[in-house]
């Protein structure tokens with residue numbers, strides 16, 4: 001560092017000097033610790049910028065303004081409510097399934113005190129963490145036993161690790177799924193300690209391919225629901241029934257990753273069908289795994305159901321301890337599963353199902369009301385219309401299926417649709433829409449009232465700081 005830099009650095013005020021000035025201007029409205037942290041951060045950044053020649057030493061007033069900006073950002077929780085105007089019912093980036101009221105209440109009450117998560121109240125002895133939801137899952141799937149882990153990826157890892165460590169897992173090349181960027185079945189099998197044995201081709205795998213690949217080192221036959229893609233055209237895959245027959249003859253278990261997995265027949269609601277847990281068990285899957293926060297409509301969790309002997313081994317795997325769920329998840333999952341005991345009321349009580357089955361007239365009415373208010377709120381330059389469009393279910397479920405919807409479509413004389421998308425994210429709470437056909441679109445499918453789609457822009461933090469005002 002040369003001399004002039006050192007002199008410039010010396011011109012920076014100390015933390016104490018900044019704090020003293022700030023206190024004189026406005027007192028008692030700030031958390032002292034957080035504001036001190038913000039001042040230190042700004043002074044640290046200023047030092048770096050001075051050394052790199054980008055900045056001259058800022059004044060105390062400038063430092064206070066910059067510290068206020070940091071303070072305003074840091075004093076708000078960073079995880080916040082987002083309005084889902086994407087039309088995607090299970091959107092991974094914003095936390096997938098919205099919980100039913102019963103689950104919200106169960107989480108709230110479990111969070112406020114202690115719960116009998118591993119206590120049998122009738123005997124006073126320690127009990128199994130899963131027993132409460134196990135009874136519900138076995139009843140709803142007809143499986144002999146069930147257990148729960150942190151998510152479906154963990155369920156797959158745990159099942160494979162328990163049954164196939166150091167041995168081979170046979171999977172069709174047409175079913176080597178990748179979900180999002182972080183779940184690749186081929187990698188998961190390896191990381192679970194097993195050896196992947198791919199059979200067949202991308203579009204055709206016959207049961208004979210599985211049979212030919214079986215060796216003394218084979219541990220299980222794996223089937224995965226290709227939940228986010230479809231192989232169409234000249235195709236063939238081994239059915240669950242065929243795998244079951246083969247597995248029975250060779251003494252090998254069938255593990256089926258259903259992905260979303262539904263507990264009900266969705267076609268009864270006019271929706272396209274997904275593999276149903278109970279019918280997969282009936283068709284001979286020894287173990288099935290599926291997500292808690294996809295079509296099931298509950299919290300993030302991975303459900304493993306199947307033969308008692310296998311579930312017991314899975315439960316006793318030390319990895320199970322590392323992947324177990326906490327009391328809040330358990331509370332939400334139990335409350336959600338309970339709704340399924342009354343299927344006739346499910347459509348009104350389970351948000352995921354309610355959103356998927358919303359009548360088009362209702363969507364249109366919400367879109368029309370929202371459009372009127374948004375037009376007033378945005379002012380001149382914007383063109384706000386209501387149009388036909390398609391919603392998707394998402395979460396890897398029903399990838400090629402869409403649902404008819406009505407959207408608010410917004411364009412502007414000069415701004416690009418993506419700029420409008422960004423502007424709506426500046427609303428409080430942020431509104432997440434999507435861009436389609438050169439327009440910014442708001443889909444009312446997953447919002448409970450039209451008002452949620454109308455943006456409210458408060459004076460942002462920068463403007464507050466520029467006015468030299470402390471945030472309240």
Ligand SMILES: *Cc1c(COP(=O)(O)O)cnc(C)c1O
Pocket residue numbers: 151152153154177179183224225226227228257258259260290291292301302395396397
């Ligand atoms: C979604 C999905 C997973 C991962 O489930 P998470 O609950 O997100 O961990 C695994 N396999 C399939 C087929 C899926 O669709």
